[in-house]
Amino acid sequence: MFIKMNILKVLLILLLFASCKSPSLNEPSNPPKKKNILERTKWKNSGTEGFDTDVILDFYTEKNVQEYLIVGSNGKEIKSREGTYKIKGRYLNIKWSGALSDKESGQVEEKSMNLIDKYLRSKKYHKISSY
Helix, strand or coil: CCHHHHHHHHHHHHHHHHHHHHHCCCCCCCCCCCCCCCCCCEEEEECCCCCEEEEEEEEEECCCCEEEEEECCCEEEEEEEEEEEEEEEEEEEECCCCCCCCEEEEEEECCCCEEEEECCCCEEEEEEEEE
């Protein structure tokens, strides 16, 4: 009888200890670590010469980028084109899907980015969010 009581106490203590050590469901989980400085960021270009719309670049994975055009007075975002990008240090190359020669390259700073397209037009983007 005495041995059964001691075993039950030990099991109860172990169960209590194990429940304290298990991760809580209320604890926020950390997002996966970014592989580069552009991953999961959005950049906006406004006031471009020759364009009536603003442009948003969404670098949603470690190698994919999506371009959105903001049109109308309500600021509706329209998906424009998709592509892949490579970043080495602070230098960026974007290859848009579709035409083989549809590429942009440039340099990324902390909160700004300058891109030059195939027609040597320069575009300046500002970082608007990181997620």
